[in-house]
Amino acid sequence: MQMIDFEFRNDLIKEDFSLNYCYQCGTCSSTCPVALITEGEFNPRKIIEQSLLGLKDLLLKDQNPNVWLCSTCQMCVEECPQNVLLTEIFEKIKNKIISQGESYPESFKVQAKSVIENGVAIPLTPPIIRRRDQLGLPKVESASTDEIKKLLDATGFEKKIKILKEEK
């Protein structure tokens, strides 16, 4: 049986009060492209419900439904009649997963590592550059990795991504 964690629930509400306005209409799930592709396995309405109920373990440990599947396309946020900031709330949940050292998908670790090494989550590879040229898109200027490293150091990014620290 899942335990209700009032502190977790109140924390989330304090961090984003819009959570409190959800009346479980399900509009978010019916407009979500990921819910469509996964045939309802990914369910933003349910994540919001679990957040409102303070089901901490389900959201942080079991990750069911998996908050990491959200593509942050913002369609749910645009359609929500209550102006619930779903993606902001998912962000808070992801941050809690990381800060509590719970596991998270490998693909995000790879992206975090790439931010540390290249300054971007998805580096520009020759095929991407070629494709951009073919489409007549402007060149992408890369930011200085030294500058990005300074920002990451200041925010304690590497320390937070403990697993990467161990791998290095």
Ligand code: SF4
């Ligand atoms: S659309 Fe908004 S109010 Fe409706 S279930 Fe989703 S978050 Fe709640």
Ligand code: SF4
């Ligand atoms: S932001 Fe996430 S939850 Fe909302 S519609 Fe897009 S993929 Fe679905």
